[in-house]
Amino acid sequence: xxxxxxxxxxxxxxxVIGLEIHTELTTLNTKMFCGCxxxxxxxxxxxxxxxxxxxxxxxxxxxxRAIESTILAGLALECDISSWSQFHRKNYFYPDMPKDxxxxxxxxxxxxxxxxxxxxDGAESVRIGITRxxxxxxxxxxxxxxxxxxxxxxxxxxxxxxxRAGTALMELVSEPDIRTPEQARRFASQLRLVFLTLGVSDCxxxxxxxxxxxxxxxxxxxxxxxxxxxxxKNMNSFKALHDALxxxxxxxxxxxxxxxxxxxxxxxxxxxKKRTSSLRSKEFAHDYRYFPEPDMVPFTFDDDFIEGLRAxxxxxxxxxRARYARAYxxxxxxxxxxxxxxxxxxxxxxxxxxxxxxEMGKAVANWVLGDFSAHLNAEALLPADSSxxxxxxxxxxxxxxxxxxxxxxxxxxxxxxxxTGEKPRQIIERLGMQQVSDSGAIEAVxxxxxxxxPEEVEGYRAGKTGLIGFFVGAVMRxxxxxxxxxxxxxxxxxxxxx
Numbered sequence: 001x002x003x004x005x006x007x008x009x010x011x012x013x014x015x016v017i018g019l020e021i022h023t024e025l026t027t028l029n030t031k032m033f034c035g036c037x038x039x040x041x042x043x044x045x046x047x048x049x050x051x052x053x054x055x056x057x058x059x060x061x062x063x064x065r066a067i068e069s070t071i072l073a074g075l076a077l078e079c080d081i082s083s084w085s086q087f088h089r090k091n092y093f094y095p096d097m098p099k100d101x102x103x104x105x106x107x108x109x110x111x112x113x114x115x116x117x118x119x120x121d122g123a124e125s126v127r128i129g130i131t132r133x134x135x136x137x138x139x140x141x142x143x144x145x146x147x148x149x150x151x152x153x154x155x156x157x158x159x160x161x162x163x164r165a166g167t168a169l170m171e172l173v174s175e176p177d178i179r180t181p182e183q184a185r186r187f188a189s190q191l192r193l194v195f196l197t198l199g200v201s202d203c204x205x206x207x208x209x210x211x212x213x214x215x216x217x218x219x220x221x222x223x224x225x226x227x228x229x230x231x232x233k234n235m236n237s238f239k240a241l242h243d244a245l246x247x248x249x250x251x252x253x254x255x256x257x258x259x260x261x262x263x264x265x266x267x268x269x270x271x272x273k274k275r276t277s278s279l280r281s282k283e284f285a286h287d288y289r290y291f292p293e294p295d296m297v298p299f300t301f302d303d304d305f306i307e308g309l310r311a312x313x314x315x316x317x318x319x320x321r322a323r324y325a326r327a328y329x330x331x332x333x334x335x336x337x338x339x340x341x342x343x344x345x346x347x348x349x350x351x352x353x354x355x356x357x358x359e360m361g362k363a364v365a366n367w368v369l370g371d372f373s374a375h376l377n378a379e380a381l382l383p384a385d386s387s388x389x390x391x392x393x394x395x396x397x398x399x400x401x402x403x404x405x406x407x408x409x410x411x412x413x414x415x416x417x418x419x420t421g422e423k424p425r426q427i428i429e430r431l432g433m434q435q436v437s438d439s440g441a442i443e444a445v446x447x448x449x450x451x452x453x454p455e456e457v458e459g460y461r462a463g464k465t466g467l468i469g470f471f472v473g474a475v476m477r478x479x480x481x482x483x484x485x486x487x488x489x490x491x492x493x494x495x496x497x498x
Contacts, residue, residue: 006246009253010180013218016226017178017245018131021191023170024138024209025069026202031166032137033060033103038168040207044161052137052166054099059295062087066168067110067299068309069200070135073170074111075310076194077130085110086298087135091289096140096160106290108298109134116194117318118186119336128187129175140165141208164208170200176215176226181245185238188212193317193340205236212241217262218252227252228262232276234269244269248276320345328352328361334369344368347383347390354394363397371414387421388414396424403484409433433482439491442475442483446491449474460496468492 024038031038034051050058071081088106111133117125140162172191178184192203192210203210212235217227232248235241247269252262267276292298315323321339324330330338338345348368352361372393376386396417400410405428416427427433449471450457460467468489475488 005250006181009218009250012220013249013253013256014221014223015179015181015245015249016176016217016219016229017181017184018176018215019172019174019178019184019188020213020215021172021174021188022138022211022213023172023195023201023203025066025168025170025200026204026209027069027199028063028065028168030063032063032066032135032168034166036166040204040209042163044159044163047163048165052098053162054097060103060293062296063168066135066170069168069198070110070133070170071301071306072198072309072313073172073195073200074114074133075306076198076313076316077111077114077116077133077172077191079111079114079130079133081301081306082108082110082112083302084108084298084300087293087296088290089293090136092287094139095158096142096162097165098140098162102136102139103293103296104136105134110299116187116190118183118190120183120186126177126179126183128177128183131173131175133170133172136169136171138164138167138169181242181249184214184245185242188241189238190317193342196342197314197317197320199314205238208236211236214241214245214248216245216248216252218249218256227256228264230262230264230276231266232269233266233279234271236271240269240271243271243274244276247274251276324361327358328365329358330361330365334365337369338365343383344373347372350390351394351397354391355397356394360394360397360401363401364394367393367397367414371411375414375418386418388417392417392423399424399428403486404428405433406481406485409481439487442479442487442491443495445475445478445483446471446488446495449478450495457496468496471496 026038026040028038030036031052034049036047036049036052039047051060074081085105085108087103090102090104090106091100094100094102109132112131114130114133116128116130118128119125140160141164143159143161145157145159174187178187195201195203195210201209205211214232214235215229216232217229219225219227230248230252232244235244248267255262263278263281265281266279268279269276317339321335324335324339324345325332328335338348348364351364351368352358355364372383372386372388375381375388376383396410396413399405399413400407405413409428412431413424413427413433416422416431417424420427422430453471453474456467456470460471471492472485472488475492476483476485
């Protein structure tokens with residue numbers, strides 16, 4: 001079974017996909033209902049207390065910042081904020097939850113409705129609805145070992161680390177509006193950017209602070225009712241999300257075309273084998289036996305509280321992309337790339353300001369998206385960690401703009417800036433790279449080159465205008481590469497008669 005068959009399958013079958021995005025609110029200092037610290041890693045079972053271990057008599061105290069962060073996310077995604085909400089207990093056997101239940105939300109989540117408009121290449125944007133955003137506590141972490149790999153030779157067993165148990169976990173559930181793996185990938189990626197912009201999470205998928213589950217089914221084109229769905233888990237990257245959905249769509253279509261049925265179940269994505277496998281039968285809401293959390297009162301939010309949070313919203317990614325395109329006259333793709341990386345966008349804006357303002361935006365963007373980004377990728381750096389500061393890059397752009405050095409020379413200067421950390425002017429003086437823009441000096445060299453190449457001059461004037469490159473090269477060689485290319489061209493054409 002290959003995901004390469006996906007286009008063929010989608011011609012006959014329509015995929016119906018809904019995502020569940022689980023995001024740990026990692027900017028908080030403590031867990032959701034207790035004072036234990038939140039951080040990735042650490043010695044197992046050391047960041048626990050009677051509350052997150054569920055010991056008798058320990059009572060939960062809700063984390064106000066976690067609630068505010070969840071509502072802030074809802075406002076950013078145009079959700080309706082519930083004026084009255086409450087927590088519930090969600091019950092079933094949790095080997096990685098010491099209480100054996102999870103404090104979550106059921107029928108009165110903090111945020112309902114909302115949407116995300118997903119841009120697709122060469123097509124209109126797709127609006128993906130949001131069903132709800134609710135808040136709960138995360139589970140612990142299970143480590144499954146066995147045989148020779150385990151501490152008990154010959155026995156299969158599991159280890160559990162409760163350090164993560166109780167961490168504030170925001171869950172966003174989408175409407176089943178997604179139709180392709182690429183739409184799903186872009187939807188999840190855009191949500192990650194929104195959450196990073198809000199500062200509510202580091203969204204590190206490798207460390208599990210952002211995790212994606214998908215509910216996927218297929219149906220013949222034109223059929224109104226949904227097919228049986230499978231929930232796919234264990235997708236810890238956007239590539240894994242895309243690959244898992246591609247596989248699952250093809251698997252379900254093949255099953256139905258062979259006369260079989262699709263089981264409603266939870267499936268595990270194996271990134272190594274590039275396939276899903278059955279994990280357990282799919283639970284329904286009644287399986288969890290929800291009831292209101294008896295140790296916490298409900299929450300009420302007045303308009304002043306909600307509007308106060310709305311006023312604190314930062315500039316969101318879509319607005320930032322539109323501003324970049326408008327204020328700096330950037331092409332759509334350049335604006336999208338710069339607005340989708342918070343660090344790179346901040347670096348770009350600081351460099352533009354240092355270079356002289358918005359009219360320098362396009363020139364600065366070319367350097368930021370070109371040589372500077374290549375430098376970051378080669379050395380695995382964040383923009384803020386580079387020795388090429390925004391002010392240094394801005395000065396380099398100015399030196400090219402005023403004719404002090406050529407674009408070709410600027411690339412050599414940039415390489416020296418990366419290697420030495422020096423300012424561009426220091427490098428230019430040290431290497432003697434000052435571009436010659438004196439018209440008299442350039443005219444003298446041009447005259448010598450033309451006098452030394454009479455046959456080529458005659459050929460140019462006879463119509464072989466491509467020889468201009470020969471003359472430019474000869475002049476630049478005689479000037480040691482320091483002649484102003486634009487002035488060299490201008491003088492040559494004047495001397496050659498056009």
